[in-house]
Amino acid sequence: MYGATGPKGEPLAAKVVKRVSGSSREQLVVSGLPESPHIVPVLHVEETPGSFVLYMPRATTSLRARMSEPLTLTEALKILGDIARALEILDDAIVHRDLKPENVLLVNGAWALCDFGIARFAEATTSLETHKGSLSAPYAAPEQWRYERATGATDVYAFGVLAHELIAGERPFSGTLDELRDAHLTRVPPGIEGPRKLAWTISECLAKAPQARPTAAALVVRLDSAESEATSKAARALQQAQSALISARATEEARVQAEASEEERRGLLLLAAESGYEALSQELVEFIADSAPDTEVTRKSGIDLTLNNARLTLAPLRPVRKADQPWDVIAQSSVRVAIGSPSRSHSLYFADFESHGRYAWFELGFMNTFNADFDSEPRELPPKEGLLALLPTMASYQLAWGVKRLDPGSPDEFVESWAERFGLAAVNKFPRLSRLPDGNPVRPSAIGRN
Structure with a gap:
């Protein structure tokens, strides 16, 4: 890198790149770079018999x-x-x-x-x-x-x-x-x-x-x-x-x-799913334990939290085999709050709902299409049934909540919503719904996915 001066006396930097057989200016200079204070532009390129000289603002x-x-x-x-x-x-x-x-x-x-x-x-x-x-x-x-x-x-x-x-x-x-x-x-x-x-x-x-x-x-x-x-x-x-x-x-x-291979690719994605699920789970457990120290936390295959008569369950993560559906689910789990018979549960899928081949954690809940149960819905479903409910065709179940993308690096909304449901259940104020679906659930697009 060398110091240089622009036509108006402005300080520039000059970078010399050796020319090799078959090389061209088009290979070296990226066209269409957006203007941004975070991108250093190439202001000018000079060609010599043995090199290219790139001029850019001096850093x-x-x-x-x-x-x-x-x-x-x-x-x-x-x-x-x-x-x-x-x-x-x-x-x-x-x-x-x-x-x-x-x-x-x-x-x-x-x-x-x-x-x-x-x-x-x-x-x-x-x-x-x-x-x-x-x-x-x-x-x-x-x-x-x-x-x-x-x-x-x-x-x-x-x-x-x-x-x-x-x-x-x-x-x-x-x-x-x-x-x-x-x-x-x-x-x-x-x-x-x-x-x-x-x-x-x-x-x-x-x-x-x-x-x-x-x-x-x-x-x-x-x-x-x-x-x-x-x-x-x-x-x-x-x-x-x-x-x-x-x-x-x-x-x-x-x-x-x-x-x-496909199996190995899914293995790598499963490792990423495990890390993200661990982050979501630990954030929720820590928030509840810090806010209500009398909460009893039990870890077996999954995680159970109990306070008074309320129980919140984080199911163990399970890998999912690839299915002939528009979306691919790598792993699944669920989160559930219950007090006696009334309950609410959501599925958690590590899937490519937003963009084909790009995976993240998503939260979604389901309901019976023909006979909604306000005491136990929204409910979680395994992907075999849950993905059918997302298709634009009639099925036994339909989407009742979501689909909501979860960010393990910033899970505050997920944590607060389930902590609030757990807290209300613990004081016998289980948040029973008056209508289903809950809110305005939106199915992911299936267009062009198969």
Whole structure:
């Protein structure tokens, strides 16, 4: 990188990229980059017989240079928020492929991404074996090691590595090139200290299956609220327990092969489902236990909470076999509140309801189509019956509540709604409905899914 001056005397930076046989300007320069303070534009390109020279605004510093000194949590969250906003603006239409601290610059007071075309240029102008050596290995997603197509989820994985480095002070994996390949493909990253929801977010970014990673838009929302999160004594204890749980899964995940068959793909997604469900469950249990210390918590195959005569049950997570339906459910569970006979339960599905091949947790409740039961509905159903109820055809059951996407990194609405139902049941005020369906349930679209 060299210093340069623009036509109006403005300070610029000039980057020289060596020209190789078969290379072109179009491979190097990404057209259509949106204007944003979080994206460094290429202002001009000069071509010489042996190189391309890219001119861009001059940066104050790079993130790699800034990381040579300690960062406060506030500073780290500001940096991560700026990067997430850049990825959100790109919206999967443009993939960076080489997100790392060296490619994050401070320009006009905002952290911005640069070098969008460099990784694509390297892929197009080098052999497969040479490209393997040119990967930014510490930040490369599993699909890059398998030479699969990069997507926006690839950048989210690199974001997770970078976030881990900023918050924990080190990258999740280190070692030789072969050791890094094995780690990114098969090992579970270590848990980190810090705000609980931020730790969950970073863990989700590092999911082996691209479809299980959060979107850039979800990252922006989570990071905006991360600093204000309270870290209670109970939360710290649960975080330590979760770290132990993640470490215990490493042996199981290590058996998953790099060339993922359908069964292996579902295995990777199931691991992501387990982590998300654990987060949702623990947040709900902690909130209730902190608010009502007399609540009795029993953990067997699932989790039971009892207070007076009220009982809240979180069923154990169960894997689901692929069915011939428009939507794919990887795992299921349910949550139920009851006081004697009256009850209400919702299904929890880890599924691709919103976008084919992109998975998240969803909450939904069902009712009998022909004879609604106000004492026990909405009710949960296994996916075999529940998916039939979502089709635009007559079935024994229909949707009574939802479909609502759940965010394990920000589960406040889920936690508060079930804690309130449990609390009312505990004082004999079970919230019996006067009409069904409850609210305005909306079925996910089945168009173009099979």
